[in-house]
Amino acid sequence: xxxxxxxxxxxxFDGPWRHFDVRANGLRFHAVETQRFIAxxxxxLLLHGFGxxxxxxxxxxxxxxxxxxRAVAVDLRGYGDSDxxxxxxxxxxxxxxxxxxxxxxxxxxxxxxxxxDGGLVCWATATLHPTVVDRVxxxxxxxxxxxxxxxxxxxxxxxxxxxxxxxxxxxxxxxRRLTREDGVFVEDYFRERSGTAWRRTDDFAEAVSRxxxxxxxxxxxHCSLEYRRWAFRSQFRADxxxxxxxxxxxxxxxxxxxxGRDDDYILDSLMVxxxxxxxxxxxRTVAGAGHFAHQEAPDEVNDLILELLGR
Numbered sequence: 039x040x041x042x043x044x045x046x047x048x049x050x051f052d053g054p055w056r057h058f059d060v061r062a063n064g065l066r067f068h069a070v071e072t073q074r075f076i077a078x079x080x081x082x083l084l085l086h087g088f089g090x091x092x093x094x095x096x097x098x099x100x101x102x103x104x105x106x107x108r109a110v111a112v113d114l115r116g117y118g119d120s121d122x123x124x125x126x127x128x129x130x131x132x133x134x135x136x137x138x139x140x141x142x143x144x145x146x147x148x149x150x151x152x153x154x155d156g157g158l159v160c161w162a163t164a165t166l167h168p169t170v171v172d173r174v175x176x177x178x179x180x181x182x183x184x185x186x187x188x189x190x191x192x193x194x195x196x197x198x199x200x201x202x203x204x205x206x207x208x209x210x211x212x213x214r215r216l217t218r219e220d221g222v223f224v225e226d227y228f229r230e231r232s233g234t235a236w237r238r239t240d241d242f243a244e245a246v247s248r249x250x251x252x253x254x255x256x257x258x259x260h261c262s263l264e265y266r267r268w269a270f271r272s273q274f275r276a277d278x279x280x281x282x283x284x285x286x287x288x289x290x291x292x293x294x295x296x297x298g299r300d301d302d303y304i305l306d307s308l309m310v311x312x313x314x315x316x317x318x319x320x321x322r323t324v325a326g327a328g329h330f331a332h333q334e335a336p337d338e339v340n341d342l343i344l345e346l347l348g349r
Contacts, residue, residue: 087154116261
């Protein structure tokens with residue numbers, strides 16, 4: 039990238055929302071909600087996926103607020119304009135971030151909605167801190183134990199999932215790949231994993247442009263990869279085995295699983311198998327959408343989330 043690196047505040051762009059900071063679990067988190075926020079409404083906390091930031095929930099913020107909820111999207115630890123500590127990307131700490139965010143926002147509990155890596159944080163928070171989680175919606179984000187089993191025993195899933203994980207274990211190489219001057223990684227990432235219809239829209243072009251710039255913020259590429267590095271390396275360490283043991287618990291709260299039918303990265307079998315850890319999990323697929331269903335088919339996904347909230 040030519041010129042100086044982007045300032046983290048670039049993700050605080052104008053729109054029908056307000057930006058504010060939240061102190062939680064020893065960090066400063068950048069958060070966003072609509073201008074019409076009412077603090078005593080039920081809280082819906084929106085957690086983005088890999089390589090993105092709060093803006094991936096632009097379509098959900100207004101819809102959830104209009105329906106009577108306090109929708110708050112945050113930049114996860116290491117992303118956007120949130121703090122970027124050198125460590126803390128393990129399952130326990132990330133679940134602790136979410137628990138602390140709910141409390142710091144002035145609520146005793148919340149519905150969690152997460153995409154990809156953000157969904158894994160939802161699973162962990164609901165299991166490790168059940169008293170603060172009312173409901174969970176996970177988009178293209180299977181339960182951690184279902185994901186591990188799929189990678190181990192499903193050749194098709196292993197072929198899709200394992201190569202990028204192995205590549206990202208190499209120091210500095212993954213970071214250079216994410217921050218190449220031509221920004222090709224971000225465009226390829228979104229193009230390869232999205233449905234055909236979305237790729238033809240201006241909304242897709244804007245998503246690529248904004249996320250290409252956000253990944254260049256100093257520290258973001260490294261921190262985003264640390265989520266995945268811990269997820270892989272911990273499988274061979276005592277802390278990872280202990281985490282998976284704790285995750286072997288069934289949730290009794292309402293859980294919604296959503297997957298774009300054209301998602302070739304997270305396969306249907308992983309989402310179906312996740313039902314083992316969520317009693318009565320409601321699993322839906324979205325036709326014509328890929329890995330980013332909440333951006334590709336926002337109206338349909340909004341309806342599914344609102345249906346969950348009404349349960």
